[in-house]
Amino acid sequence: MNRRLVLALIAALALAVPLSLLAGRVWIHPLATASATTTAILFELRLPRAVLALVLGSGLGAAGAAMQGFLRNPLADPGLFGIAPGAALGAVLSFWFGYSAAPYLLPVFSLAGAGGAMALLALIAGRDGGVALFTLAGLMIASLAGALMSLAISLAPTPFAMSEIVTWLMGALADRSWRDVWIAAPLTLAGIGVLALAGRSLDALTLGEAAARSLGVDPRRLQALMIAGIGLTVGAGVAVAGIIGFVGLMVPHLVRPFTDRRPSSLILPSALAGALLLLVADCLCRVLPLAGGELRLGIALSLIGAPFFLHLLLKMRKGLA
Amino acid sequence: MTTLDTNRLGLAGRLADVTLSLQPAQVTAICGPNGAGKSTLLSCLAGLLIPDAGTVTLEGQPLAAMKPAQRAKALGYLPQTPEVAWDLSVETLVSLGRLPWRGAPAVEAQAAIDEAIAAMDLEQFRHRPVSRLSGGERARALMARVLATRPRWLLADEPLANLDLAHAGALVRRFHGQAAQGRGVVLVLHDLATAMNHADRAVVLSEGRVVADGAPESALSSDVIARVWKTPARWLGEPGARALSLR
Numbered sequence: 001m002n003r004r005l006v007l008a009l010i011a012a013l014a015l016a017v018p019l020s021l022l023a024g025r026v027w028i029h030p031l032a033t034a035s036a037t038t039t040a041i042l043f044e045l046r047l048p049r050a051v052l053a054l055v056l057g058s059g060l061g062a063a064g065a066a067m068q069g070f071l072r073n074p075l076a077d078p079g080l081f082g083i084a085p086g087a088a089l090g091a092v093l094s095f096w097f098g099y100s101a102a103p104y105l106l107p108v109f110s111l112a113g114a115g116g117a118m119a120l121l122a123l124i125a126g127r128d129g130g131v132a133l134f135t136l137a138g139l140m141i142a143s144l145a146g147a148l149m150s151l152a153i154s155l156a157p158t159p160f161a162m163s164e165i166v167t168w169l170m171g172a173l174a175d176r177s178w179r180d181v182w183i184a185a186p187l188t189l190a191g192i193g194v195l196a197l198a199g200r201s202l203d204a205l206t207l208g209e210a211a212a213r214s215l216g217v218d219p220r221r222l223q224a225l226m227i228a229g230i231g232l233t234v235g236a237g238v239a240v241a242g243i244i245g246f247v248g249l250m251v252p253h254l255v256r257p258f259t260d261r262r263p264s265s266l267i268l269p270s271a272l273a274g275a276l277l278l279l280v281a282d283c284l285c286r287v288l289p290l291a292g293g294e295l296r297l298g299i300a301l302s303l304i305g306a307p308f309f310l311h312l313l314l315k316m317r318k319g320l321a
Numbered sequence: 322m323t324t325l326d327t328n329r330l331g332l333a334g335r336l337a338d339v340t341l342s343l344q345p346a347q348v349t350a351i352c353g354p355n356g357a358g359k360s361t362l363l364s365c366l367a368g369l370l371i372p373d374a375g376t377v378t379l380e381g382q383p384l385a386a387m388k389p390a391q392r393a394k395a396l397g398y399l400p401q402t403p404e405v406a407w408d409l410s411v412e413t414l415v416s417l418g419r420l421p422w423r424g425a426p427a428v429e430a431q432a433a434i435d436e437a438i439a440a441m442d443l444e445q446f447r448h449r450p451v452s453r454l455s456g457g458e459r460a461r462a463l464m465a466r467v468l469a470t471r472p473r474w475l476l477a478d479e480p481l482a483n484l485d486l487a488h489a490g491a492l493v494r495r496f497h498g499q500a501a502q503g504r505g506v507v508l509v510l511h512d513l514a515t516a517m518n519h520a521d522r523a524v525v526l527s528e529g530r531v532v533a534d535g536a537p538e539s540a541l542s543s544d545v546i547a548r549v550w551k552t553p554a555r556w557l558g559e560p561g562a563r564a565l566s567l568r
Contacts, residue, residue, distance in 0.1 A: 072406035204420050207466070208404040213369050215470075216393030216421040261407040262417075 002265050005258045009272035013054070016276060020053075020283040021046045048178045053282045054275040055181065056173075056241055059188035059233030061274020062267050064248025065255075066195040069202035069263025070226050071131060074256075075312060078234050078248040081227075082141030086117025087238035088169060089145040092152045095165045107183045107239035114235025117141050118227045131209065134223060171242035171298025173282050180240040191232030192271055198225040199264030206263065244298050246305025247274050253312065323380055325366060325396075325474055325505060331374030335361045336529040339375070345473065345505040348496055350520035352510055352541065354550050357526040359509040360401055360478050366507060367398040367476050379474075393421035397472030401479050401509070403463045408450045411443055411462045418469030437468035440495065457488030464492065474505040481515060493519045517541050517556070517563045525549055 021042055022028045028038050063078035071080070078084065090113020091106055099105040124137040149169075156162035201222040204212035213219060237244060251274045252266055259265045278297075281304070285295040323345050330339040336358045343349055343366075351359045364370040365377055368384040377384045379395055387395075397418070405414060415437050419430045438444055441461040451459060460480065467475060475496070481489040493515065500506045500521070510516045516523050516537055523540040525533035527549045533540040538560060546554040546565075557564045 072404075200420055200423070203417055206406045206409065207417060207463075208400060208402075208406075210364070210369055210400040211398065211403065213389075214367050214393060214396065214398035214400075215417070216388075216390040218389050256407075260413045261409050262413060263407070 002259055002269065005255070005269050006272065009269060009276060013272065013276055013279070016279050016283075017050055017054070020050050020279050023283050024286045044177070048181050049173050049176055049282065050279060051181050052173050052176050052184060052240065053279040055185045055188050056237040056244065057247060057275040057278025058271035059184075059191055059237055059274070060244065060247035060278070061251040061270040061272070062192045062195050063230050063233040064250075064274070065252040065263065065266040065270035066198060066202060066226065066229060067248060068252050069205065069266070070198075070222075071135060072205060072208075074253060075249070075309070075316070077245070078230050079142070079243075079245060080135060081117070081121060081138035081230050081234075082143075082145060083114050083117045083121070083138075083231050083234045084238050084243055084245075085142045085145035085149070086120075087111065087114035087235045088243055089113045089149050089152075090116070091168060091238065091242070092149050092165050095161050095168065096152050096156065098157075098161070100164065100168075103179065104183075107180070110239035111187075111235055113145070114231050114238065117145065118231040118235075122224070122227055167296075168242050169298075170296040171244040171301075172285075172294075172296045173241055173278075174286075174294055174297075176240060184236040184240045187232045187236035191229050191234075191236065192267070194225055194232065195229035196264075196267055198222055198229060199267055201225070202263035242298055244278070244301055246301045246308065247277060250305055250308050251277055253308075323473075323505075325380075325507070326378045327362075327365065327375060328378070329375040330362070330365060330372045330377065332358075332361060332365065332370065332372045332529075334529070336365065336372065339526075339529070339531055341524060341531065341534070343505055343507055344522070346500050346503050347521040348500050348506045348508065348519065349522045349524060350508050350510045350516035350537070351524050351526065352513060352516050353526035356528075357549075358529040359526055361529075362526065363398075363476055363478050363507065363509050367396050368392045369398070390421045390423065393472075394470065395472055396474045396476060397467035397470050399463060399467050399475075399477040399480055401482070405451050405459075405463075408452045410448050410450055411446045411454070411465075412438065412448060414451055414462055415443075415465045415469045418466040421470060433469050433471050436471075437465040440468055440498070441465040442491075457484050457491075460484055460488065460492065464495070468499070472504070474507065475499055476507045478509045479511060480508060481510065481512065489515070513541055513546070514563060514565050517565070518561055 022030060026041060067078045068074055068076045087110045091110040094100045094106045094109035120141055121137055153162055153165055201217045204215040204217045252270045255269045255273050256266060259269060281300055282297050285297050285300050288295050325343040327339050327341045330336050339362060351362060353359050361370060365372050384392060415434050419433060438447060441464055443461055443465055446454060446458055454462060481492060496506050520537050523537040524531060525540055525545060532549055533545045543554050543556060552567060555566045557566050
């Protein structure tokens, strides 16, 4: 069943990628003769944007699948570990200090923020590898990073910096370049690789922590893999596109019924489905006629994701999830 | 040396000076009142809890020195409150028992899964989601998961809790079948009649110490029950078909 799902998702991506390149403010006819303008739009604007959507979507999808497996909770989201807020705090500080205009400094600050959150998480989570303490530590880091971001915004040196911070936090793929792809792609792929390494341990965790340990799972190794995997995928995403929520929550849900429901068999399909979701959502943001510019991707996904989350909660209340 | 041994095991406030030599091809019941340290001892035997003092050795080798996968292949453990986080099919659930055997041939893995499913009489439920099993079927599926590892030792914490009479009886017979194949079976049991009638050996714990150990007829005698459980009790019936009267 899994192979068919993976092939179907690859086929859908093969269809969606060329379509996404043609769609936008300027629609490009597939049979039109290439001009300098269309070539520039295709290769300098839309292709890096599409590749970035694929990269970030796959990272967020895989991170969500691993996270739900780790916490044994279908409502878990990669944001719970506090790594996304940590990365966002790093980015906010780069705006605050006025470094954001320099190439690479914004993503470097953001990755440093993600790294700081990962280190703090590893430090607090303790030696026993318990999931509950780990999650609470993540929530605490998320709250702390959120509070520091609010502080930075309220004390922003100029109204321009404040507006830049707020806009950036909404998350988007507009105006991204190949440079962003080169930053995010290797980190995200490495992150997905690390999460795939955790697959067997996540499968064992289906039976609870004690049974997983009796099956040979080393909780500390698993914890380290989760920190590194989520840190790389989510940190890379936030570093180049701001906070894009709900992908990691929604995608594993949509994919799970088509798998044997083991966390390990969910990681690859969730990566592919995440890539597809982000590509399609970004494309829709681009083509939606909106006065005053483009709908921000982060807002669009929250608008879809929040009702989805509510629907899940109601389903769980009925005991159907 | 094919035994599972503890040597003067101690764990702050929970176990004290527990020395046991558990034998393969036997069903050993660990009994005791609430808080006596039964589950703690089983967790130590499974290598999941590291004792403050003493050692657990499997076939002469300290558990603490074994690699997690090596330990997992030898010791199958069923926790007291088994959970299944995702709605797996019975076959997928049982296949989780093969996780310690990374790199083993797929044919061998499938044979172990099929054998475990057959041993627990689950063939008709093979593709059924766990959420659609009854309590007894679910308990059998979880036990089959342990068997699929093909461990040399089965350690189960209250495996008969929440099972009705027929399912509990069937599971007890299957434990004996496993012991007959040479496996060591160690069960934490709160039901003393089950331990009396079906175990080959009973170990009684009280406040973290072993207070009786041997054939159930002597280790679970009325005197021991009165002393440890602090309640008058009288065994009725014949050996092998005992019932416990608390009057």
